[in-house]
Amino acid sequence: MQTLDVYDWIAIVFYFLVLAGIAVWVINKKNATTEDYFLAGKNVGWFVVGASIFASNIGSEHVVGLAGAGAGNKLPMLIYEIQAWVVLMLGWIFLPFYARSGVFTMPEFLEKRFDARSRWILSIFSIVAYVLTKISVTIYAGGIVVSALLGIDFWTGALATVILTGVYTVLGGMRAVVYTETLQAVLLVIGAAALTIIGLDKVGGWESMTQTVTPEYLNMWRAMDDPDFPWLPLLIASTITGIWYWCTDQYIVQRVLTAKNIKEGRRGTIFGAFLKLLPVFLFLVPGIIALALKMRGELEWESADQAFPVLMSNLLPSGLRGLVAAGLLAALMSSLxxxxxxxxxxxxxxxxxxxxxxxxxxxxxxxGQIATAIIVVIGMLWIPVMANISGVLYEYLQSVQSYIAPPITAVFLLGIFSKRINGTGAYVTLVTGLVVATVRIVLELVKDNFSTDSILYQFGDMNFLSFASWFFLFCMILIVVVSLLTGQPAKEKVENLTFGSISEEEKSKNKSSYNWVDIAISIAVVIVVIAVMIFFNGK
Known part of the structure; x- marks a missing residue:
């Protein structure tokens, strides 16, 4: 690792001055109501919505973890990064229902569609999920990045970034978040693109890199008997997790709810989907470059999660290295x-x-400001436990999400697509799902205490992708059976909230909110996703 020089520090200081300027400008705008504070006054345009979706998703855990997946022979994890088509589902399928219901949160939507019980369980479920999969992972990755870049110890770096981010988030609310994220998204793309281009040049181009790591390494589709990433469970589980994360999770959906109207919100998701195509080239490829250079003896790092920071510090010139460092800090701050x-x-x-x-x-x-501080502390306390669940950061994130996603995805999908699904079915599925997910996480941590022949060991040791796929099927059957065994939902619970009960007036409004350009760009994004899937087949 090379330390930052004076030009790097000038770039970092300049970035923070611009960020501070935006934060101060936003904080000076009054947050008099909850709509102002939590949804930025519902007055945000498509460009800011899309950039905010991208920046929220691409935190330092993605930068560090996705490059780590590229460097650590976990290329199938790439499938989680080509889910631009799922982002499109948010704008085209889910957003109209959320907008019509006039809600602030996803649990609030479940209350309108089902009942208060579902709202309560999803609220608790979501906050627990944020501690397990977002706050702790982001702080952990941020600590790695900051300590590697600035030469300070892990906890000092993590605490400093948490406090700095917390200040402008607490004071400025959602408006401060979406506008600072727009700057952070632009900076992150420029910095990572520079590293990818310089890295490919250093390694001698794509062909040379492929020859070093072998073509088989670049195969994201593995046999069904592969112990880690069998292709069919990978495809199913990643889709289930993707729909939960992109279409039903408060963390992402809240950005779209800040839009002026459905038209701006949908275009924001289309722009966000386009940006979502970039991480493959911006973060995964640098990880593969780092591995190729290590195999040639030109680079040295201990764990795969260090690949991106080490590559950056050794390859980039003075000044640009500082800019990318600022981009990594930006990624951490935007996610937090x-x-x-x-x-x-x-x-x-x-x-x-x-x-x-x-x-x-x-x-x-x-x-809300007080609650934030408490949740941050809980997230930091969870970090030491994380290390026991999975060796590579990005895989940890996807495995825990795979346990949380199935019941929520089942409830939202069937809740929107079927008028017959009722509140009892949704509630039973969410409660059962929370219990099963908790049991799985605990058993994964303590499975070595059981005999390898025992059911408890096998339940805790089962491949996380296969587990998620079967768990989702179980949740779908459970919600249908319970709903059919209990009464039909009231008319007001389904009117304009399910596909079978949208009024002609609402259908007309939705039709006027898009044009052929929106459709054409969406189709182009899907074609690129398919092309990437075909390209990374190891041949």
Whole structure:
């Protein structure tokens, strides 16, 4: 690792000055109501919505972890990064229902479609999921990045970034998050693109890199008997997780709800889907480059998660290295800011306001700020436990998400596509799902205490992709059976909230919210996704 020089520090300081300027400008705009604070006044355009979706998703855990997957023979994890087609589902399928319902949060939508029980369980489920899969992972990855770049110890780096991000998130609310994320998305793309281009030049081009790591290494499709990434469970599980993450999770959907209208929101998701095509080239490929250079003896790193920071510090020239370092810090901060604000929204709107409906708007905003601080502390306490679940950061993230996603995906999909699914079916599925997911995580941590022949060991040791696929099928059957055995939902629970009950007026409104350009770009994005899947077949 090379340390940063004076030109690098000038680039980093310049970035933080611009970021501070944006934050101060936003903070000076009053956040008088919960709509101002949590949804940026519902007045955001498509470019900012799309950039915010991308920046929220691409945190330092992606930069570090996806490059680590490229460097650590885990190329099938690439499938999670070519889910631009799932982002399109958010805009084309889910957003119209969310917009018509006028909700702030996803649990609030479940209450409108089902009942208050589903709202409560999803609120708790989501906050637990944020601690397990977002806050702790982001802080952990940020600590790795900051300590590697700035030469300080892990916890100092992690704490400093958490505090800095927390300040502008608490003071500026959602408006501060989406506008700073727009800057961070632009910086991250420029910096990572520069590293990819310089890295490919250093390694002698794509062909030379492929020969070093062998073509078989670049195969994301593995045999069904592969112990880690059998191709069919990989395809099914990644789709289930993708729909949960992109279409039903507060963390992402909240960005789209800030849009002025459905048209701007949908175009934001189309732009976000286009940006989502970039991580393959910006982060995964540098990981493969780092591995090729290591195999040739030109680069040295201990764990795969260090591949990106080491490559960056050794290959990039002075000044540009600082810019990419700022981009990595930006990625960390944008993810943290997003999850802080989402936790704040969930706790305030779905729990506190539900318990105390007469609370004034200003007090609700203050309550959300306090809740954020508490959740951050819990996330930091979880970091040491993370290390026991999976060796590579990105795989850890996907494995835990694979346990959380199936019941939520089943409830939202069938809730929107079927009028017959009722509140009891949704509630039973969510509760059962939370219990099964918890049992799986615990057994994965303690499985070595059981005999390898025991059911408990096999349940904890089962491939996480196969587990997620069967778990999703179980949840789909459960919600259908319970709903059919209990009464039909009331008319107001399905009207304009399911595909079979949209009024002609609403259909007409939705039709006028897009044109042929939106359709053409969406189709082009899907074609690129298919092309990437075909390209990475190891031949």
């Amino acid at each position: 800011a997003s999850v802080f604000n989402s936790c704040s929204t969930l706790f305030t709107i779905d729990i506190y306001k539900k318990l105390k409906p007469e609370t004034p708007e200003k007090k609700l905003v203050r309550t």
